[in-house]
Amino acid sequence: MKLLLTAAVALASLTTALPAFADKLDDIIASGTLRCAVVLDFPPMGSRDANNNPIGFDVDTCNDLAKVLGVTAEIVETPFPDRIPALVSGRVDVGVASTSDTLERAKTVGFSIPYFAFEMVVLTKDGLGIADYDSLKGKKVGSTSGTYEAIALEKSVNEWADPAGSFRSYQTQADVMLALSQGQIDATVVTSTVAGSTIATGNFPGFVMGGKAPYEIDYVGLIALREEQGLLNYLNLFVNQQIRTGRYAELYKKWVGDGEAPNLTVPGVYY
Amino acid sequence: MFNYTFHWRPAFQALPHMLSGAVVTLQIAILSMIIGVAIGVLLALMSGSGNKIFRGIASTWIEIARNTPALFQIYMAYFGLGQFGIHLDSFVALLAGIAFNNAGYLAETFRGGLRVVPATQVRAARSLGLGSVSAFRLIVLPQMFRAVFYPMTNQMVWAILMTSLGVVVGLNTDLTGVTQELNVKTFRTFEYFALAAVLYYLIAKAVTLGARAFAYRLFRY
Numbered sequence: 088m089k090l091l092l093t094a095a096v097a098l099a100s101l102t103t104a105l106p107a108f109a110d111k112l113d114d115i116i117a118s119g120t121l122r123c124a125v126v127l128d129f130p131p132m133g134s135r136d137a138n139n140n141p142i143g144f145d146v147d148t149c150n151d152l153a154k155v156l157g158v159t160a161e162i163v164e165t166p167f168p169d170r171i172p173a174l175v176s177g178r179v180d181v182g183v184a185s186t187s188d189t190l191e192r193a194k195t196v197g198f199s200i201p202y203f204a205f206e207m208v209v210l211t212k213d214g215l216g217i218a219d220y221d222s223l224k225g226k227k228v229g230s231t232s233g234t235y236e237a238i239a240l241e242k243s244v245n246e247w248a249d250p251a252g253s254f255r256s257y258q259t260q261a262d263v264m265l266a267l268s269q270g271q272i273d274a275t276v277v278t279s280t281v282a283g284s285t286i287a288t289g290n291f292p293g294f295v296m297g298g299k300a301p302y303e304i305d306y307v308g309l310i311a312l313r314e315e316q317g318l319l320n321y322l323n324l325f326v327n328q329q330i331r332t333g334r335y336a337e338l339y340k341k342w343v344g345d346g347e348a349p350n351l352t353v354p355g356v357y358y
Numbered sequence: 359m360f361n362y363t364f365h366w367r368p369a370f371q372a373l374p375h376m377l378s379g380a381v382v383t384l385q386i387a388i389l390s391m392i393i394g395v396a397i398g399v400l401l402a403l404m405s406g407s408g409n410k411i412f413r414g415i416a417s418t419w420i421e422i423a424r425n426t427p428a429l430f431q432i433y434m435a436y437f438g439l440g441q442f443g444i445h446l447d448s449f450v451a452l453l454a455g456i457a458f459n460n461a462g463y464l465a466e467t468f469r470g471g472l473r474v475v476p477a478t479q480v481r482a483a484r485s486l487g488l489g490s491v492s493a494f495r496l497i498v499l500p501q502m503f504r505a506v507f508y509p510m511t512n513q514m515v516w517a518i519l520m521t522s523l524g525v526v527v528g529l530n531t532d533l534t535g536v537t538q539e540l541n542v543k544t545f546r547t548f549e550y551f552a553l554a555a556v557l558y559y560l561i562a563k564a565v566t567l568g569a570r571a572f573a574y575r576l577f578r579y
Binding site: 167168171172175189191192194195196229232233234237238241254255256257258262265266269270271 | 437526528530
């Protein structure tokens with residue numbers, strides 16, 4: 088009897104002494120909702136359909152993640168520059184927002200292993216004489232603020248240091264396309280997926296691709312708060328499983344089209 | 359919970375870059391005020407004139423400038439005119455948008471300021487042999503500027519804060535533009551925006567204090 092009592096007291100003190108520490112992964116499962124930051128003017132990764140519902144590769148990825156977590160997905164539309172504030176201020180749990188995994192950013196947020204990779208191409212208009220990346224020298228160029236290609240393009244413009252050339256960064260992809268169609272800029276650099284789907288819409292007659300941009304492949308990861316290791320582990324395994332089960336290839340086919348989905352491994356190195 | 363560790367050291371390293379952005383901000387604000395005051399005086403005179411066309415132009419300008427968002431005016435100067443093949447540079451579009459807005463607000467301020475000067479003064483000046491232009495320039499205008507000086511300072515501060523809208527038309531050299539670029543490269547949003555807020559505060563405060571000293575020298579009775 089005395090032993091039982093001691094055990095009960097010990098158990099009680101143990102449970103009170105150790106505060107229930109719920110991390111983000113626990114919180115998401117307990118709340119029943121996974122809130123994903125998704126950029127919705129970045130087709131085919133994220134956009135809206137005719138009924139204004141969010142669609143795209145990133146939206147489906149978020150839904151898949153919610154499904155395996157056993158919760159419902161909530162898509163929170165987030166412009167590119169606002170992804171991290173949304174995450175840090177706790178308005179979203181995870182960013183499924185084509186976020187390039189730069190070392191600079193990894194000081195602030197935690198990245199999963201890459202879940203997609205982009206190749207960059209020059210997008211320009213007919214008759215401007217822009218055939219490849221080097222002919223952008225001395226031209227007015229612009230891109231979406233906060234994207235991998237914007238950072239790389241601005242760096243090139245600064246290196247060329249041609250007084251006739253300029254770089255502008257716009258807040259949304261839509262504004263970049265508007266600026267290009269009006270002639271405010273002569274060219275932009277976008278992912279091949281965006282270039283393809285923008286030309287395919289037929290909304291912008293005269294848009295043509297002007298060759299590949301010689302950047303390193305832009306690997307993008309899912310993002311979560313840096314210290315949420317439990318959640319980041321889960322995200323890594325989730326990405327791994329997406330590819331292992333063929334879901335990645337399936338989503339690529341659905342949103343980007345036929346052809347080989349980008350290889351997400353870097354040869355010659357451990358992750 | 360708010361769990362975020364501030365990285366101030368790298369943020370302070372970007373301070374010179376942000377200060378050069380603050381200079382651009384101040385440039386745009388000052389230029390937009392000079393243009394705004396010039397057009398504002400004209401609009402105030404036009405709205406008080408007997409000519410119907412002048413009155414129409416002035417009231418249209420004032421109505422649009424005061425009753426639509428500054429964001430919309432700047433966006434129109436850039437993408438609106440761009441639709442018609444008129445390509446303003448981001449800097450010029452922002453300047454045009456703010457100057458347009460300033461002129462509209464200041465015109466109303468000046469209209470009130472003109473009422474301060476009694477018509478009898480103009481008549482007295484004319485009877486002493488001053489022409490209508492010199493009577494306006496030497497008698498009315500100085501007194502009007504004294505009456506509207508503090509509202510003008512307000513508009514100046516407002517113009518400084520409005521320059522932050524330049525990011526929507528692709529401006530990346532002013533204080534907000536520079537801050538936003540640093541933000542997207544590093545994701546250290548809170549540090550850079552806090553620094554930018556302090557810089558905006560200091561600029562605005564310097565303008566108000568400077569204006570007060572200026573007014574003390576110029577307008578003391």
